[in-house]
Amino acid sequence: MIISSDLQMCKTKFEELIGQRIVCKTNGGRKRIITYIGTVEHCYPNVFTMRCDNEAGKQSIVSFSYIDVLTRTVRVGVMPKKSEAEVAV
Numbered sequence: 001m002i003i004s005s006d007l008q009m010c011k012t013k014f015e016e017l018i019g020q021r022i023v024c025k026t027n028g029g030r031k032r033i034i035t036y037i038g039t040v041e042h043c044y045p046n047v048f049t050m051r052c053d054n055e056a057g058k059q060s061i062v063s064f065s066y067i068d069v070l071t072r073t074v075r076v077g078v079m080p081k082k083s084e085a086e087v088a089v
Contacts, residue, residue: 002067002070002071006070007066007067007070010066010069010070011043011045011048011066014040014043014048014066015043017040017078018040018041018042018043019039019040020039020040020078020079020081021037021038021039021078021079022037022038022039022040022050022076022077022078022079023035023036023037023076023077023078023079024036024038024050024062024064024074024075024076025074025075025077026064026068026073026074026075027073036050036052036062037052037053037079038050038051038052038053038062039051041061046065046066046067047063047064047065047066048063048064048066049061049062049063050062050063050064
């Protein structure tokens with residue numbers, strides 16, 4: 001059972017990630033995993049949205065619910081930030 005305090009804690013953590021790049025992996029059915037790489041844009045009461053870049057250079061916005069993250073239907077990982085030394089090279 002998911003407690004409302006767990007849901008609020010999950011939302012708070014995503015609010016801290018606004019503007020950072022993350023990776024979301026979700027089940028696409030028939031043994032397929034769909035991977036989204038993008039930037040967290042907004043946190044709403046029940047979902048968060050992220051802006052993703054695809055191979056064609058187009059951007060799309062996808063949304064995931066906090067419940068899916070808590071039940072591990074969606075796996076989330078934070079991408080490491082590039083240091084100033086890496087950017088200068």
